[in-house]
Amino acid sequence: MSEWPLDWRALVDEATRRRKAEGLTQKDLAALAGVSAPTVIAFERGEINLRLERVFAILDAVGLIVQPGAPDSLAAFIHAARKRWEELTATLDDDAPARQPHGHSEQAYRIAGVEDVPALGGLRDILRHIPKTSGWSPFWVPTKESIRPVIRDGLIECWIGGDNDRVLSDAAHSDFWQISRDGTAYLQRGYQEDGRDIDPGTMFDLTLPIWRTAEVLLHASALALDLGAAADTEIQYVARYTGLEGRELLAWAQPRYRYDVVDHLVARSERADIAVETSPTEIETDLPGAVYRAVVGLYDRFDGYNLPAALVENQIQELRQSAGFGRRPLLG
Numbered sequence: 004m005s006e007w008p009l010d011w012r013a014l015v016d017e018a019t020r021r022r023k024a025e026g027l028t029q030k031d032l033a034a035l036a037g038v039s040a041p042t043v044i045a046f047e048r049g050e051i052n053l054r055l056e057r058v059f060a061i062l063d064a065v066g067l068i069v070q071p072g073a074p075d076s077l078a079a080f081i082h083a084a085r086k087r088w089e090e091l092t093a094t095l096d097d098d099a100p101a102r103q104p105h106g107h108s109e110q111a112y113r114i115a116g117v118e119d120v121p122a123l124g125g126l127r128d129i130l131r132h133i134p135k136t137s138g139w140s141p142f143w144v145p146t147k148e149s150i151r152p153v154i155r156d157g158l159i160e161c162w163i164g165g166d167n168d169r170v171l172s173d174a175a176h177s178d179f180w181q182i183s184r185d186g187t188a189y190l191q192r193g194y195q196e197d198g199r200d201i202d203p204g205t206m207f208d209l210t211l212p213i214w215r216t217a218e219v220l221l222h223a224s225a226l227a228l229d230l231g232a233a234a235d236t237e238i239q240y241v242a243r244y245t246g247l248e249g250r251e252l253l254a255w256a257q258p259r260y261r262y263d264v265v266d267h268l269v270a271r272s273e274r275a276d277i278a279v280e281t282s283p284t285e286i287e288t289d290l291p292g293a294v295y296r297a298v299v300g301l302y303d304r305f306d307g308y309n310l311p312a313a314l315v316e317n318q319i320q321e322l323r324q325s326a327g328f329g330r331r332p333l334l335g
Contacts, residue, residue: 264308
């Protein structure tokens with residue numbers, strides 16, 4: 004496929020191969036690409052009378068192309084953030100923890116319809132006062148000069164991995180994040196499972212993604228309301244997990260759940276992309292439901308593990324009761 008002209012049948016076959024390798028059904032791929040299931044079926048048959056933007060959406064979903072997206076789209080924001088992180092880490096050694104060499108999570112969201120956008124300095128103050136949800140909350144606003152958030156190219160940006168004097172210098176504590184004035188945000192973080200005294204790249208924790216997803220959704224909801232958005236405004240949430248292939252699903256952070264994953268459950272694909280649409284109202288009244296819808300496809304990558312909804316509900320309750328959880332009421 005490196006020579007012209009483009010071999011359409013080979014392109015279709017490669018896209019189909021990638022879908023199957025990811026463990027996705029045609030319906031799953033349609034949901035990820037934002038097209039109908041019949042469109043995916045027609046594409047995989049090799050039909051050529053499909054609309055070009057729908058073909059691009061399918062190819063993007065399986066990682067064969069990267070669409071630039073509209074200049075103000077969430078996809079374009081994520082693409083630019085990834086490029087910026089690559090610039091920041093380009094001079095680091097290949098195995099430097101701040102490069103997250105064994106994989107990482109990316110979480111991003113966009114708040115729809117924010118009209119009364121603040122100045123960037125005002126946005127930084129808003130972010131600073133969003134209550135923490137754990138000991139290492141997403142979009143943490145440090146005050147140390149070398150890592151405090153800076154205003155750059157119309158965004159607020161923070162890279163904690165650039166601090167050589169960090170006490171916690173592993174991949175999980177090398178966050179990179181950006182937030183725009185209109186409520187679009189991106190966070191990249193290494194895996195806590197790849198820390199000290201652990202063979203990196205070998206395990207994936209059962210409960211940590213539930214906590215991290217809940218924390219980002221809570222952050223999005225708090226920011227939405229602080230920016231004057233309505234309680235029912237749409238929040239678009241997307242996430243990507245990389246470096247999954249070969250990792251075993253284990254109850255590492257909370258060993259008491261080890262009997263929930265008694266089988267040898269291993270990821271067979273390199274990455275997982277997930278997405279969900281929610282609102283501050285749902286996040287306040289049914290956070291477990293929003294989190295479950297977001298992460299259930301991620302766990303399916305591990306030999307089809309069926310994530311119990313009760314486990315998600317239990318973990319959200321533990322998060323709310325954990326030390327340092329200080330989220331203020333969002334509604335009412």
